[in-house]
Amino acid sequence: MAELNFSNLSKKFDGVPALHEINAQIASGEFVALLGPSGCGKTTLLRLTAGFEHPSSGTIHLGGDKVAGDGHFVPPEERGVGIVFQSYALWPHKSVHANVAYPLEVRRVPRPEREARVAEALALTGLSAFANRMPSQLSGGQRQRVALARCLVFDPRAVLLDEPLANLDLALRASMHEVFSLFHRRTKATMLYVTHDQGEALALADRVAVMEAGKIRQFAAPEVLYREPVDCFVAGFVGDGAVVSAGITGQTRENRLVVNVFGQEVLSRSATTEPSHVCIRPESITLCNDAPIRARVLSCTYLGGRFRLTLDAAGETLVAFASQRAAIGETLGVKLNDLWAFRDPGAAVVMAKSLAHA
């Protein structure tokens, strides 16, 4: 297993920038998700890591070795990096066993050892019974596991996964989450997982890099992304809730910043003394009739066990959870607590973009 290091990494396609000055360190054995809307550059970063693309500038280090950059380029077949494709890319003319054995054949691993390692990889992915099947005779989830076994069998220095669950149905995705988690625990592989599904990223990864327009907006643990987003894009893209502009009061109370939201003073966590916005998660909203902030119910959806309400408060749309059904058009009182305030000067532009992607 090896650590992965991107430094000032940029990539242009025919002069159009796809990645801009990416800097990131991924520790050995870490599970990192690249999360972002389509076209944000996450797949480009993955393909640069695999060696299918050449960087326009900057360097990539893998386990201390420079694999790309400064006139140096290690081709994909010499990087020892495994990749699981969205289309699985199983070779249709080879059986499951032959697909999994191929990386070892290429490495001239002697037959007894090869057979043992293939059997182990098939057992780990629950495919032992399917060794002699052809890929066309497998279901989507089974193909996915063959791709994973093919990757695992040669002990790659890092494993890259390109939207591996995009072609599976919902029920299968949940069970594959467990397969990936198990795979990661057993192999301790450094994993880079590309997805546009925040649920997948937050559930699986140790850390998530949220990308937008060729840049990493925030690179942090899932709970940090959710509770302390750095800007409007991350706040809007990750998790449910609302982002509204906030007025500075210059006061602090009980170690919290006092900010002005909807004309009311509320307490908020913050990393800055001059915030421009607050992020209001559904958990931050308590509905009570005597609260000073008034909101009109726009919609009410039953989620099982609770209701999700969207509310209109002074022209902003908030999201709240309620234990009881609310009538559409009804006016409720909204009490805010445990908000997160941040500063994002370029917010207007970013908000428009994130809405376009929504």
Add this chain to the structure above:
Amino acid sequence: MNASTPARGGGRSLDRLLPFLLLPVALIALGPVVRLLLEGVTGGDGFTTDHLTTVLTRPSTGTALLHSLITAGGGTLLSVLIGAAFAYLVALTDIRGKGALVFCLMVPMMIPPQITALAWMQMAGPSSTLLKLLGIAPPLGSPQPLHSPGGIILLLGIQHASLVFLTLRAGLRMIPADLVEAARMSGAGSFRVWMQTVLPLSMPSLIAGGAMAFVTALGNFGIPAMLGIPAGYATLPTLIYQRLVGMGPAVLPEVAVLALLIGAVAIIGVLFSRAVLSRRGFGLVGLSGNPLALTLGAARRPVEIGLWAFIFVILALPLLALLATSLIPAYGVPLTFANATLEAWKEVLFTQPVTRRAYGNSLMLATSAAAILLAISLPLAWLMERRSNRLSRILDALIDLPYALPGVVLSIACILTFLNLPFTDLTLYGTIWIILMAYLARFFVVMLRPIQASIAQLDPAMEEAAASVGAHLGRRLRDIVLPLAAPSAAAGAILVFLTAVNELTVSALLWSSGTETLGVVIYNLEDSGETIMASALAMSIVLLIIFLMGLVQAGANRFPKGVIPWQS
């Protein structure tokens, strides 16, 4: 892969490989055509138009040009009539047994023209064994009716009908079914729908198919040679042949002009059809999902009988006549159960050195051409698909030229190019290698296109997956690309083999004693009056061809769409 910073090693070194493969391919495929153009303009010594004027103003040139235009034009008309009738009936109506019908209609295209001519000659005229068998042969001394412009037109029309059929059927499949349904909803009956909706919409494909038939008929050598030369009716290809065979390489500058003349007429034909097409083009909008199926009702059975009767007349009858002739003991003797003999078969297949040699030469040439083209085309198609650049795109556009130009044009071009190998005193003229070179140039595209089609369908992730697990380029090509492209490559190889085994036009001009091909020997046997042996040899080739076609047909569902020419 076309972005920015160059880097050492890795995929980049592949891009440097490309010119090394493209250059020899371009030289072999396109060099001769360029050489011919130069010869036509310079006449071998300096730029002058005198030489052009001399040849072009000669009366024999004008007559041959006129004959070429008459026979190719008439043949095209007939091809369009036959091909269109079959295409409309097969693609639009509910007749049964379409697959078998189409296969039978394609057989004449794959049978060499000189064999077609030989077979038809055995069906008509005073010495026809078949007619004698039936007791309806015309009296001895009456002329062979096929030795005439009419005979040439008839056979050219039948030979190339399948080209019109294939192009038109492909076009008909593009017509959205809802257009026809809309016409029916407006109250139009089957005939009115065809007349007022289908016919105008399919006119572009009909014109395109007609243009292909015209260009191919123009370059046809086998039929006018077998039927026209005995009647003293010369077309441009036969004129070139007679000049070159009569006088040798000394007349090369002259025949080069004639070859360019055919090439020019062929290109004018293609340009004319393109001009018509561009004015008649329709943007077809809608789904072309379900195939059209107009019901013929009570007319279905008579139509089916009519189509099969036609197939019987153009395919089965001539081949039966050919078979009958191959079984008689001496020419002119009627065939009976008592005197039927396989003597001629034994003679051509086992005894005669010249026919055995021809079999050997043709099989060797066809196998070598198929094998060499296979070996070059696979990596080349891969490079052109995965590492496309301007050079490869230019080659891609021009590679059709040697196949599209009439064969006689390419032959002259090859003689000019290889008569004196550049920078040496060596010559390939008179050796079998010049035929091989010509075959390589001519059939390149037949091999390249199916492989290109299957590599284009290959998910690049298949190769990237192999690269990521450590396979170098050579291994990726061998373990991943080759097995997946193999069915199409095999189909391409069989097609090259089939076409090369049948080939007469190119080898008729390039052969010399010892390097005869099957096409040449059939022609020479018939020319010297050995009709029975010619028939036996021809019949054995027909059986070989039908066997090979059947082989391709059997693997049909393993090939990507468009690989098999008779299944568009």
